[in-house]
Amino acid sequence: MDALEFVLSGTISRLTGRGRGELSIKLHGPHIDCVLPEEAFAEAVLHIPPLGKTLTIRRTVKAPTTPEITPDTAEMRKILAYLEGHPEFALSRREITSYVLAEPGARSKEVQELLKLDRINALRLRFQKIARDAMAAGKTAGQARKAADDAFSRALSLSTTTPTVILSAVNSQRAALGLGQLQEICADTAVNAGVGIVGGQPTMPVNKAVAENDLRALRDAMDARASHEFSAARNEALTKLRRLEADASLLNAVIRDDFLKVALDLFDGEHCPACDIPHTPEALVDHCRKACKAR
Structure with missing residues (x-):
């Protein structure tokens, strides 16, 4: 069992991990007849039915992480990497007894480590965090999009924001500014294309707050000129001017x-x-x- 585990994974479970004391693969892995690590090796010939091919693996205790494989191809290296990542086939009686006698919480953790489920759990936690972050980002983006839609609708006095309605409203505003008509509204369409260009030259930007105050003052002045009091004062002034002329x-x-x-x-x-x-x-x-x- 030790030889099989070693040739497939490059390790020996009972000589690693907690409770091993002074044991090590380099010192205690070689057989009694092969004291030198470079002379101690394990070799296996594997048949791979899905590929219809045979793979030979040879590992020495001196270099357990660099096996010799025949044929040495990328496909065979991939198969070997898969075997190295799944050493759960090699359990000694002592290890099985350890799992049985372990406390429930510790046993669950150890079984997860044995079956490589601890990495799966770590990945699951990462994916959960990514999902939570994505949901939060999606919610923020949704709120920003709704705010932008509302602001756009208010700017154009729209009750609905269908492409046809938006195109009509935008072209109406562009016509008032003497700009060309847009043929369609896309995600990257600049509805203000041409604004700020007069005779091919850029113009200074308009301070909207000042312009709004000026327009409000103009409307107030026009309303005052249309009032009865202004008309009466004007007629009185004309009468006095005619008297001066006479x-x-x-x-x-x-x-x-x-x-x-x-x-x-x-x-x-x-x-x-x-x-x-x-x-x-x-x-x-x-x-x-x-x-x-x-x-």
Whole structure:
């Protein structure tokens, strides 16, 4: 049994693992007649029915991990690797007794290790983690997609987001901007293609917040101009302007009054802003009054 296990897997179970003490394959694997490790070997000839071929395996105790196989092909190496990974056929009576007498929890773990189920369990835990991470990522992506759909629907005032409805709404907006029509909406379609290009040159981006405030102010101004109060004030202003046009003297008085206001605003406290003659503020006011009376 030891020879069969060694030639197929490169190890001897009863000389490895817990409780083996000072035992080792190198020192205790060779037969009593083959003390030197390089002289101690095991050889097996295997027949492989599915392939209809024969495989010869030879291992020495000195190099248990590098067997000699005939024929040495990739196909035969693959078969040997499979055999090395499944040593569960070799159990001594002592090992069987150990499994029987082990505690339930420890026995389960040891049997899993024997049948290589511990690796399967590790893979299962990894796959479970991958599945949980994928579900979390999928949930996050779904929420992001729903938020994007809602924002897109609000931007285009859509109740449904079918391709036909989206294409019609996008082309309507593009027509308002003087852009060409799109023929279809795909996953990689840029609905804003051409925006920001005038005469083949890029334009400066528009601050949407400022533009929105300007549009709101424009709407308020247009609403105010359409109100009854604005119309009444406008008619009153027109009536007063017609009176000024009809009375030349009154119009001249208004012009003089405006002239005097501008002159006083430009007066530096020392010189007349019109003739640059030195004047005190009182003298300038008196001079203006005399000039008005002379007219």
